[in-house]
Amino acid sequence: MSSPVVFPYKSLLVIDKKLKMPVYQQITNQFLALIRNGTLKSGQKILSSRQLSEVLEVHRKTIIVALDELLAQGWLETKQGSGTFVANNLPEIKAQKLKENDSFSINKDGKLSAGFSFEPKPFLQREVVKASDKLHLDDGFPDPRLAPLLDLSRAYRSNLIHGNSYVKLGYGDTKGSMWLRQELAKYLNESRGLKITADNILIVRGTMMAMYLLTTAFVKKGDNVVLGEKTWSSAKINFQHAGANILTIPTDENGILVDELEEICKKQTIRLIYITSHHDYPTTVTLKADRRIKLLNLAQKYRFIIFEDDYDYDFHYQSKPLLPLASADDAGVVLYSGSFTKSISPAFRVGYLVAPEEVIEHLSHYRRIIDRQGDLMLENSIAELLQEGIIQKYLRKSLREYRERRDVFCELLKQNLTNEIDFQIPEGGMAVWAKFKEGIDLVKSAENALKNGLYFSNGLQHNLPNRNINSTRLGFASSTVEELRKCVEILRNSLVKC
Structure with missing residues (x-):
């Protein structure tokens, strides 16, 4: 058994009293590292608390706290009359030697590289655009300088401090704030011609979350999904991730070519079409009325889902905006999504998905496993601003x-x-x-x-x-x-x- 005096504690245990981390924690962490990498071996005796105190020039009580922590965690053990030892039940750690034909290398820094294998997906690797002062x-994107921030902060504070705190600050409905869903139902019925109730709405973090839930719940590997030839890359990535077979159709000055979609439907089973009908992304053109009617008829005939992403409905400059496809959907084939991200600011992660009640119930179970609920305070704050007409006034301005x-x-x-x-x-x-x-x-x-x-x-x-x-x-x-x-x-x- 190695003598404790031979071990170079002074050089291997370095104390920095300028750090915010307590000294005892520094000692504990460094002992753990020495045991894990095999420098301190199982069964090896260590210095007594008095000796360590002298060697490290640290108060003995600090050493005792550190050793007690290691004893409590099972890294050290004491033997009556003999002293303190590295625990005997720890596995022996030996340095690995690589052979010339080994196809792997030892990971030297677990903070930089994973110690396990995984398969990157190239289609997920995209530039992340961040806000800057340029x-x-x-x-x-909207201009957050126009947003009703003072009203929103007032409403947030009010919802935070008033009312039953156990209810407001506890777990809520997975579908989202009932107050917001009720106010949204009124607002969407008035502004978009929908005929819905709160039970037709699922509150989400944004259209991306709505789409992820949709693909997880309704799109299986190999399903045919139709997109515009030029489309939102985030939508395409969601369907690629789900393993869908992606088909594309062109867009002209009147929107997607629905006649081409009909030809596809005659030959193949379509599970879903993703569409930005009001202002096509990225081209901004509007899907004209005759194509809207035909698209709805095709969905009802061939029983596929229309995912209607209405990301900026409120900002239409030529007379009145066309009502969404969802307003004319009596067959329950349209899932309609929008958000306040594009209306107010990307920082406010509140969106909504409108669908038949049984679909909302089904998707709420999937939402629960990735995000138990959203920001209830923010959702209620937006509900308050909708109820007071402040958001409507902001949108007109x-x-x-x-x-x-x-x-x-x-x-x-x-x-x-x-x-x-x-x-x-x-x-x-x-x-x-x-x-x-x-x-x-x-x-x-x-x-x-x-x-x-x-x-x-x-x-x-x-x-x-x-x-x-x-x-x-x-x-x-x-x-x-x-x-x-x-x-x-x-x-x-x-x-x-x-």
């Missing part, structure tokens, strides 16, 4: 502001970039679908603009298989008129020719 022509920004931005593009960009003035939404001329390198232009203080997407996520469409979305809603002038100036000076 100028931006983003994907089409934002609509006027965003229309002005759209008009100014489109005029700036015409004046400054008419030879470089083709676009149509969008009927609604918060972005312009811009097609750059063939001689412009969009990727290098985006990189150049970023160096000059302007962010915009390089459009790679919108490309079709084996085809670069050299197009991207230029969001105007989150910038003021003056900021838009600066954005267009930088954009014009940042374009790179191929």
Whole structure:
């Protein structure tokens, strides 16, 4: 058995009294590391608390607390009259030697690399766009400076401190706040022509969560799912993750080509179609009435699901917006999703899914296993603002502001970039679908603009298989008129020719 005096405690146990971590915890953690890596072996005797105190120049009571912790955890054991030892029941740790043909290596840092194998999925690996203080022509986000933040903070505080705290701060309904579902049912019935109750609504963190629940519950591996040829990449990724067989159909100035969908239905069984009917993503065009009617008829005839993502219904600038497909659905084939993320700010993770009652009940069970419930305080706060009409007032004000920004931005593009960009003035939404001329390198232009203080997407996520469409979305809603002038100036000076 090794002598405790031979072991180099002084060099291997390093105490840093400047750290916030208590000294006893530093000693405990370092002993654990020495035992785990085999430096201190099972059965090896260690110094007494008095000796350790002298060697480490630490108060003996601190040493005793550290040793008691290790004894309590079973890493050390005491033998009456003999002293303290590394526990005998620990497995012997030996250094592994790799052979030349070994196909693995020892993981030297568990904080950097996993000690187990897993299979990365390339389609999940995407750039994460984060908010910055730079100028931006983003994907089409709202301007949080217009949001009713003072009203929201007042409502949040009120809901936090008033009422039964056990109920408000405890576990709630998996479907979401009943108050919010009731207020949403009224609001959606009035603004979108739906005929629903609170039981037809599931509160989610956003459309992404709604879609994940949908694919988990209703899409099996090998099911046929139809998307527009150009579509929201997050939607496509969800269906890829579910193992669906993805089919695509083109979009023209009137939305997706529903006639082509009919031809597919005649040959194959379709499980679901994902659609952004009001303002097609990414092109912003609106699905016209005749195609809406035909799409609903096809879904009823062939019994497939329509997932209608109505991400920016409230911002339509040409007369009144068209009512969603869900408003005319009497057969229960449309699942309708929206959120306050695109209406107020991406930070407010509150969205909703509208569906038949039995579907909502079914999906609530799936929601429970990934997210027991949402932010009940935030949900109730939004319910209060809906009840008071504050959100409705904010949306009307934002609509006027965003229309002005759209008009100014489109005029700036015409004046400054008419030879470089083709676009149509969008009927609604918060972005312009811009097609750059063939001689412009969009990727290098985006990189150049970023160096000059302007962010915009390089459009790679919108490309079709084996085809670069050299197009991207230029969001105007989150910038003021003056900021838009600066954005267009930088954009014009940042374009790179191929």
